[in-house]
Amino acid sequence: MTGATRTTKRVFSGIQPSGGLHLGNYIGAIRNWVEEQDRYENIFCVVDQHAITVDYDPAQLRSHTRQTVGLYLACGLDPERCTIFVQSHVPEHTELAWLLNCVTPMGWLERMTQFKEKSAGGGERVSTGLFTYPVLMAADILLYQADGVPVGEDQKQHVELARDIAARFNRLFGDTFTVPEPWIRPVGARVMGFDDPSRKMSKSADGQYHSVALLDEPDQIRRTIMRAVTDSERDIVFNPERPGLFNLLTVFQALSGQSKQEIETHFAGQGYGHLKRELADLVIAALEPIQARYRDITADPARIDQLLARSVARLRPIVDDTMARVRVAMGHR
Numbered sequence: 001m002t003g004a005t006r007t008t009k010r011v012f013s014g015i016q017p018s019g020g021l022h023l024g025n026y027i028g029a030i031r032n033w034v035e036e037q038d039r040y041e042n043i044f045c046v047v048d049q050h051a052i053t054v055d056y057d058p059a060q061l062r063s064h065t066r067q068t069v070g071l072y073l074a075c076g077l078d079p080e081r082c083t084i085f086v087q088s089h090v091p092e093h094t095e096l097a098w099l100l101n102c103v104t105p106m107g108w109l110e111r112m113t114q115f116k117e118k119s120a121g122g123g124e125r126v127s128t129g130l131f132t133y134p135v136l137m138a139a140d141i142l143l144y145q146a147d148g149v150p151v152g153e154d155q156k157q158h159v160e161l162a163r164d165i166a167a168r169f170n171r172l173f174g175d176t177f178t179v180p181e182p183w184i185r186p187v188g189a190r191v192m193g194f195d196d197p198s199r200k201m202s203k204s205a206d207g208q209y210h211s212v213a214l215l216d217e218p219d220q221i222r223r224t225i226m227r228a229v230t231d232s233e234r235d236i237v238f239n240p241e242r243p244g245l246f247n248l249l250t251v252f253q254a255l256s257g258q259s260k261q262e263i264e265t266h267f268a269g270q271g272y273g274h275l276k277r278e279l280a281d282l283v284i285a286a287l288e289p290i291q292a293r294y295r296d297i298t299a300d301p302a303r304i305d306q307l308l309a310r311s312v313a314r315l316r317p318i319v320d321d322t323m324a325r326v327r328v329a330m331g332h333r
């Protein structure tokens, strides 16, 4: 069944287990998935095959993959309403990626800004996988005939590429794929590094005070936020030209649910130290229940294994249906 005949829209998204999940993943992505899980048919992936496109450590990948699944659940994704799975557990992602490689013009990949940034000056550390990464991402999305792909602004170009690949495939081989749409949330979609507000918060960035991980201890959270880079001005207002302050206020807004106006009034006449202390309290309070649920969920390791096995079984009919049609369309059957 493709998107045209479905009544409930199907959503697909994923996060790389390339490090511990952080506040940016929660505010920019997972929290929205949780809020909207009743509206859609949801498939959320831990994309462990994307995580090997750059240098990595296998033991760490293994543990971060499980941790990410546990955190999806701890953040409130309900396994009854969402299918949560690990990319490498469904081998058809890589099979489809190869097939799509052969219908994707190289020029389309050469235009990807993320590849240009990540590969600059990398020499032999730049793998072919890093170059074709967006094709694997297209395979993730198209395999499930997803209608919507909720992602951050930085992934919009990749989802548009998936659209273009779907349309080209349908034109060359007959109608096979749902053409997906990127869904970008405006508020809090982009949390920046606390040590460098010009860079998006990232799991792989080094620097002890770059991000707040969802499993950080309260002391560490407080230290990171108190050290956050700001500027030498005084008044506390939402001004994108003051990126350090703007980022702190964006996180405050996302977690407090207050309006910009309310927040500016609340902090009027106060200094940055005051804002940072209140923000640290807010972040610690927001993460506390997530951390408690995470401890509870991971107390029984078999629980995650069972959930992941059940997810693969649930996805199987969709995967088999898409792949059967692709193989016939392309002349392999």
Ligand code: TRP
Residues within 6 Å of the ligand: 012, 013, 014, 015, 016, 047, 050, 136, 137, 140, 141, 149, 150, 151, 155, 158
């Ligand atoms: N490339 C995405 C990121 O780094 C992760 C990802 C992989 C993804 N496959 C996906 C996101 C499919 C949405 C849909 O954030």
